[in-house]
Amino acid sequence: MKLKNKVAIVTGGERGIGFGIAQELAKEGANVVICSPNLKECQKACHKLKTKTLAIQCDVSKKDEVDNLVKETLKKFKKIDILVNNAGVVRFGPILKKTEADWDFTLDINLKGVFLCIKAVAEHMIKRKKGKIISLASIAGFVGFDNIADYCASKGGIIAMTKELALELSPLGINVNAIAPGIIRTPMTAGMLKDPKQRKTLLAQTPIGRVGEPKDIARAVVYLASSDSDFVTGHTLVVDGGWLAR
DSSP, X not given: OTTTTOEEEEETTTSHHHHHXXXXXXXXXXXXXXXXXXXXXXXXXXXXXSSOEEEEEOOTTOHHHHHHHHHHHHHHHSOOOEEEEOOOOOOOOOGGGOOHHHHHHHHIIIIIHHHHXXXXXXXXXXXXXXXXXXXXXXXXXXXXXXXXXXXXXXXXHHHHHHHHHHHHHGGGTEEEEEEEEOSBOSTTTHHHHHSHHHHXXXXXXXXXXXXBOHHHHHHHHHHHHSGGGTTOOSOEEEESTTGGGO
């Protein structure tokens, strides 16, 4: 097992890609902390994992809740080896109909939340001179997608921030990387994939010819969380079935 006795935090780990990541980390021997605003769903997810777990209610856009997440994790496990910034939201709509509240909601969770979690966890990792930080970006951080300007901006911000934080934190023993998923089968994409026309269009853009699964992303996370990637930092690993190759 590549991650035996490691301690990993997965934000938004109660479902979708996040839960897939939690499952793979657990299979590789890690103890897993799952957090989201929905404590009951986090607890249900933890009960499905065959490892030591901790469920914590946390809105990553709120500093006090993020600080409590780190505090409770250290209280139970004494250390944090891996942070996976997975929590994310999307609201569809053209820019002229987006409200300031829409913009703030998306950026607060998708980008500010990543900042708050990295800042809180990095303070601990720096003391130990080791750690792996992995943030979920998106191919929407590289190319445009209709009606999700705020989402695209947030994911592009993660990609840029990952590069900068690698410069700051890698000399201190912390690897900082990101993953940019393509179209993955999750509750977030369920509506698009149920529509035959949209599904056909999405598959036409994916050379591999299938929709991605949470496990496809989770395996990439395991790589970046393990010692296999010790010489990798500041990188965004694209896992998209070839979408960006077009």
